[in-house]
Each structure stands twice: as structure tokens, then as C-alpha cells.
Amino acid sequence: MPRDEQALRATVEQSAAVLTAAGFPRMPARVLMALLVAEQGGLTASELGEQLGVSAAAISGAVRYLEQIGILHRVPQAGSRRDRWEFLDDAWYTALMAKSPVYGVIAELGDRAADAIGDEQAAGSLRAREMARFYRFIDERMPDLMREWEGLRER
Amino acid sequence: MPRDEQALRATVEQSAAVLTAAGFPRMPARVLMALLVAEQGGLTASELGEQLGVSAAAISGAVRYLEQIGILHRVPQAGSRRDRWEFLDDAWYTALMAKSPVYGVIAELGDRAADAIGDEQAAGSLRAREMARFYRFIDERMPDLMREWEGLRER
């Protein structure tokens, strides 16, 4: 039982707002943050709906989205249909930052644009190639970074 | 003059679509990619409008947004009101990845959530603290990564 329920809820909403501002869909962000601060064992869909003051349908959509992204997983409860939802404890942020193939994709598109331009010396081509190189670099270094974090994580 | 104008435009749209899917606003994404592949000297607002097939108003809003983010800058043309817009050639991706203070903010919110929970041993508190530590880690390492890139960049 939290010491300061009021402040906790406020922080959940603020964190969700930050994610939303960063382009993350609103409802999934709220669910995500609610589960972040949840007790061991996660929450059921109806508990989430109650905490956030939204309909069951909204929760259903949000958890489906988050599960697909690979940030959440459903924990079936033995002998009950009230599944609980919880974090992939240690993996969710690495999933968020590293597993996303978006960097590689962007690099690919940069190269394709340069190819379409044709003249390798054209300003646009140079920029596109450099973008490709940059995102390729990020794409390669990110796993290293995550490994470094894993090491740090154990203390 | 690009060898394959058709393919170039298609790639521009695809790249913009990727950014959009990642939560980036649509019109700014298209403008950004159009300028990425532009010739030396950038493009004017009306050229952008023509290339993308949208109104001048849409361009105006998009470039204002991008300038504020710090990804674009306006280059006043001597003796003309047709300013050109171009990339901050080498800085835009580093701006995109590193200058954003969002990691530090999230770390802050994680700690605040743990404080609100009170019991440091509670599952939610542990998760929140770990999130804070992780984003703090990213926030610290990102500048290093950008420096490493700068080194690589020159060959």
C-alpha cells in the first residue's frame, strides 16, 4: 500500500504525459506507467480500468498494443479468467530502445534515396549517405550499450 | 538533377512514413525528408510546397516546427525574400538523439514515483528505481556515443 497514493497517481499521469508528448499513444502510456508502479503480480484488466478511470474496452486495446510491442505480457491465472498483466521486468526498456529495428530501416532508406539521386557528389546524396551511416552506427552500437547496462544492472 | 526522380520521391515518402509511424508529426516528416535529399542550398517554401503537393500554409507550419526543434535553419537569401531552408548539415541527428532532455526527465519521474510508493522493497518501487537508473544511464552515455560518432564521421 503506497504511502502517498495521491502523489503516486499524479506521477503516473505525468510520466504518461511525457511519453505521450514523445509520440507514444496516450492510453498505452497510462497503462504502462500504472503497471510500472504496481505491486508484485501486476494488475488485472478491470483493476487497470478502475485505477485509470476508463472503460474496459480502452484497457483491452491498450494492453493488446503493449503486448504486441513486447513490453507487457499476460500472466494467466490458474483457475480464473482474470489474467494479470505485468512488465517483462528487466527487458522492457531494452526492448524499447534496442529491439526496435527502426534504425536499420532508416539507414536502408537513406541509401535508397542516395541511389535514386544517382550522382554521388550531389549534396542530397551526401546527406542521405551520411544519415544512413549514422543510423547504421546507432543500430550497431545499441546492443553494446544494452550489454553495458546489463553489467551495470547487477551492481 | 536526379537520375530517377520517381524513385526519389517514393523514397522520401517512405522515409517520412517511417518517422510518422515512430510518432513524428506527418507534415514535418515529409518536409524533413524532402530537404534531406535536396540539392546544395536547400529549398524555398514554395518549392517545398510544390514538390510535396501541399499548401503554403502547411509548409509554413512544418518548417516552424522543425526550426524550433533545431533540425532546420532558415537561410536568408541576400536581396530576396525567398528564404531557403536547409539542414543543420551535421547536427540534426545528434540533435534528434542526444539533445532531447527526455531521458533525464523520465529518470526523474521514476524516482518520484518510487518516493511516492514509500516502501523501497515494494515491487513497484524497485521497478521505478530501475527505470530511473536505466534512463539516467542512457542520458549519460548518449553524449559519449555522439562523440564517438563525430570521430568516425571524419573517416
Place this chain on the structure above:
DNA sequence: AGGAAGATTCACAAAATTGTGAATCCGGCG
């Protein structure tokens, strides 16, 4: 100064997102 070309702003229309209520579905239990 006056005219003109282009950029910006504003009010509004179109379109996409988001969340709801009601209906449907699913599994457990009496």
C-alpha cells in the same frame, strides 16, 4: 510611394485518433 510576389496567420473543414456503451463471446462453476 505604389505595386507585386511571396510568406504567415487565422478560421474552418476534413480526417484520423481515442475512448465509450452495448452486444458478443468465453470459460468456470453450480
Place this chain on the structure above:
DNA sequence: CGCCGGATTCACAATTTTGTGAATCTTCCT
């Protein structure tokens, strides 16, 4: 076997986002 609690889906309503056209403003050129 049929009821009951709960989750999911669907059509729709509300809200927000996005882009347009018209009006306004700015600055260059004559």
C-alpha cells in the same frame, strides 16, 4: 446444462490533429 462474471469486439460519438483557402503582412523593386 445453463447461468454468471468478466474480457473482447464493434459501431459510433467526441476530441484532436492536420491541412486548406482567404486575408493579412512584409519586403523588395520600380
